[in-house]
Amino acid sequence: MDRDELIKHLLEKFPEKIELLETGRAEPFFLLKNKDDLVAFCESIKTDENLDIDYLCNIGAVDTGERFEVVYDVASVKKHIRFDFKLRFEYEGAEIDSVQKVWPAANWYEREMWELYGINIRDHGNLKRFLLPDDWDQGHPMRKNWDAPDFVRMPEVE
């Protein structure tokens, strides 16, 4: 399945739920409009025999300065398909569902997201300190409004 077929297939299958974000690259990028659809969407792309998305490359949260985004980079080992989709939501009540049931690899990515961004993960079951020290009490360091007291800014390049 090439890029155009993949886009057509996904837009036809989930007409109301997703929209294509054109970033002009090889792999298509989608926006999943409602974050509550996440697990159902993941399950259906995994079980769809044309897609067979069995491989979770990466999950990354982004703090854009205005809201959160969570990016899922997924692939199919058998069908050689790869695309990305993302969620957008506000800081207030930042909470998403865990996709561990679909791809067990999500466990650590979600744990990291919970720790570094303060995004709560429903049904995770293992939300414990991960990369930071056990007694860490200084908030969520990957947020844009967090600055370490001893952070040295690089000089501007001219």
Next chain:
Amino acid sequence: MTAPGIHTEEFQVNMGPHHPSTHGVCRFILTMDGEVIIKAEPVIGYLHRALEKICENRTYQQCIPVLDRFEYCTSMSCNEAFALAAEKLGGLEVPERAEYLRVIMLELNRIASHLIWFGTTSLDLGAITPFLYGFREREDILDLFEMTCGQRLTYNYIRVGGVAKDIPPEFIPKCKEFLDKFDAKVDDYERVLTENPIFIVRNKDIGVLTPEMAIAYAVSGPSLRASGVKFDLRKDDPYSIYDRFNFNIPVTHNGDCYDRYLIRIAEMRESARIVRQAIEQIPEGEIAAKVSMNYKPPEGEVYSRIENSRGEMGVYIQSPGKEKKPLRVKLRGGSYNQLQVMPELVKGHKIADVVAIMASLDIILPEVDR
């Protein structure tokens, strides 16, 4: 198995963090039933340097030396993964000669990384000679890197748009000299370990990773191919100019530590083949596209992935547009997923096997902790 009337209970053993076989600093909390492991929990974060946060405060070219520290056994791959993503964002074309130089460096670096794995794995299992052998040949590769970019570990060589310097005239004869003797050296390695009875007993049927579990946990690279899944990004999602070279993807089917050993040995030979072809085909020309130090890609985001010696290395970059610093850089390394699946693999084995399994998955911790 206990005699009647004897009271037994589970207990916990702390392994690491300062243990030489944990390849960095990683701690395992092992729950034991006698000598058998029933549960293992990795504790990580000892090498966390907040590389992703640091990258948010750097220009694209300044990010490259930071990325060197991401996975320091194969710094070239880190440079390449980031450069590829940044180039995709801005639609940059890389000159032909630079692509060839990149492939030569990436494959030499893959061999160097596998040699570290070869040395430390055998050291972990009690054999010292292979360690000396492996580091002897790695030294030759590091000399080649040093004459090209002046560095032996953190190269900062592959830049956005091309490479930093052209190779000196003595590089190609030296490299050919190395390739000519290398195959015989790999035969030597195999003579020491492949049919060594102690090595086989320590590795056969230990830590069996099934293909289903490997894909579910997103295990990649040699560890995935040892489970019988023929998947290599150089062939299956080609990047750079890998489609121009002839090479095989070795696959084995048992998924145990011994198979992972065989795969990496075979991969070293294949990488040497690629370097040989690249040296023959390399054209003259420019080594870098013209890229401003304040490179400002348009608004957009990209996840780009390459095949590293430890599996899929991916870099996600989001650019806010008209800014010289990325909004977000997310790094993904193969070791992260390999370590995540490890608790499943060590169940039912003994403590000594944890060392063998960790070594065979080729986990290094700077890549996990970032």
